[in-house]
Amino acid sequence: MHFNEARKSTVAVLLQYDSLLDRSVLIDDIFGKIRVAVWLAGDILTDREHLREELSNAAGPFWAGDLWVANGASEADRRVYDTAWNEAEEITPKVRRSERRRNRGFWLAAPSEPAWPLEDESSIPIVAFYSFKGGVGRTTALASFAVRRARQGERVVVLDLDLDAPGIGLLLDSGSPPQSDFWGVVDYLLEAPLVERLDLKDYYHVCAREAVTGAGEILVFPSGHMDSDYVASLARLDLEPPRAGGSHPLLRLIQHVRSELRPDWILLDCRAGLSEASGFALSGLAHLTVLLGTTSEQSWAGLRLVLSRLGGDRVRRSEPQSECLIVQAMVPDDPSTGQAAKEQFSARAAEEFEDSYYAEDPSDPNEDAYWYVRDMGTDDAPHVPVALTYKTRLAFLRSIEDAVEVFQEAEYRALDVRISSRFGKEES
Numbered sequence: 001m002h003f004n005e006a007r008k009s010t011v012a013v014l015l016q017y018d019s020l021l022d023r024s025v026l027i028d029d030i031f032g033k034i035r036v037a038v039w040l041a042g043d044i045l046t047d048r049e050h051l052r053e054e055l056s057n058a059a060g061p062f063w064a065g066d067l068w069v070a071n072g073a074s075e076a077d078r079r080v081y082d083t084a085w086n087e088a089e090e091i092t093p094k095v096r097r098s099e100r101r102r103n104r105g106f107w108l109a110a111p112s113e114p115a116w117p118l119e120d121e122s123s124i125p126i127v128a129f130y131s132f133k134g135g136v137g138r139t140t141a142l143a144s145f146a147v148r149r150a151r152q153g154e155r156v157v158v159l160d161l162d163l164d165a166p167g168i169g170l171l172l173d174s175g176s177p178p179q180s181d182f183w184g185v186v187d188y189l190l191e192a193p194l195v196e197r198l199d200l201k202d203y204y205h206v207c208a209r210e211a212v213t214g215a216g217e218i219l220v221f222p223s224g225h226m227d228s229d230y231v232a233s234l235a236r237l238d239l240e241p242p243r244a245g246g247s248h249p250l251l252r253l254i255q256h257v258r259s260e261l262r263p264d265w266i267l268l269d270c271r272a273g274l275s276e277a278s279g280f281a282l283s284g285l286a287h288l289t290v291l292l293g294t295t296s297e298q299s300w301a302g303l304r305l306v307l308s309r310l311g312g313d314r315v316r317r318s319e320p321q322s323e324c325l326i327v328q329a330m331v332p333d334d335p336s337t338g339q340a341a342k343e344q345f346s347a348r349a350a351e352e353f354e355d356s357y358y359a360e361d362p363s364d365p366n367e368d369a370y371w372y373v374r375d376m377g378t379d380d381a382p383h384v385p386v387a388l389t390y391k392t393r394l395a396f397l398r399s400i401e402d403a404v405e406v407f408q409e410a411e412y413r414a415l416d417v418r419i420s421s422r423f424g425k426e427e428s
Helices: 003-016 048-062 075-087 138-150 185-191 230-235 249-261 276-285 297-316 335-356 373-377 410-423
Strands: 021-028 034-040 063-069 089-092 095-099 126-131 155-161 217-221 265-270 288-293 324-331 386-389
Touching: 003 021, 003 034, 003 048, 003 095, 021 075, 034 048, 034 075, 048 063, 075 095, 126 138, 126 276, 138 155, 138 217, 138 265, 138 288, 138 324, 138 410, 155 185, 155 249, 155 276, 185 230, 185 249, 217 249, 249 265, 249 276, 265 276, 276 297, 288 297, 288 410, 297 324, 297 335, 324 335, 324 410, 335 373, 335 386, 386 410
Parallel strands: 021 095, 034 063, 126 265, 126 288, 155 217, 155 265, 288 324, 324 386
Antiparallel strands: 021 034, 089 095
16 A cells, blocks of 8 residues: 555545534645544544544554544644644545645645736846756756846846755856855855844855956855855755745845845746755746756656646636746757757647646637637747757856857847747847
């Protein structure tokens, strides 16, 4: 027996007792056990022991050992049971499921709203760059966009949220010898709750390379200093969703950046996979998520989950999709092989977006609350990929200055245009 099978069997037992129970909640606890709380329809369930035995048999080795009965329980226990019920997901009107988890809360919580509304072209967009699999050029794609926008005379802020394997802080370095001590995102997140006023300048450096940024500016918040204390600092971070009324530390950092630095763009370099920081960025907080993938099945398996998170899950909650854009990375540089890869990726993107992201066409032709299946014919629809060919030159970068010429090529310009046009900030 596996845990998911045990959970299904436990729910089946609760449904069998539907007439005798006013309601019930199945709780997946943080120890991998199954607990059940029930509210009896009457004052007493004469066969309570039989119900407990059936639930124990259904849950097998995952049974927590007792059945919680709200009727007659102490006031403190009833509050616990009621909280579990109120926070739980509905299976039927009388049966719910509640999850207790140690981490990855943002990947399981209800979608959130953007950090702030984009009211006009002067608003500051947040753009998250994400790939489910690593090594596909996500950080390079972000750097290309940052460089191109800076060369348009804009101020770009980059936050390294790849806290386990940081890199953007080194790629977009200051161009001068590093200081003996410097701070970054991890330090800010640990210190902000304890220090009333932080000096934001302590946590970022300026990519001061005129040949790279032109008339603009790139301010980079690295993850932190990779010394012997970094892992210990990382281990103290709590990036789980805050309690009701609380503010997430990453959101506070982004809001601090917005109010003090007033950039034209805020770019988030998100860790591959299902990290806590990426879950936060992909919860709906960003105004646009740039998804990088390849033709591999491993890549699509993860992107499908993210597409549902950004699209289908929100539609089912009667909320508009979170905006996204797909990028095909690592396209083979051989013309014939590359073309075949592009055609395969494009077809797969259309299929996955239709299944997981787009809303079904509405009956009212004037309705425009969502991205619909009917929108798939437009050139700027989210599923229409931007293709980035693998560049050997970018694989062996010694300095960001070596990449500037590549970033001026047509493919990187196309990525720039697709992102900036979403916010009315096309190239001049």
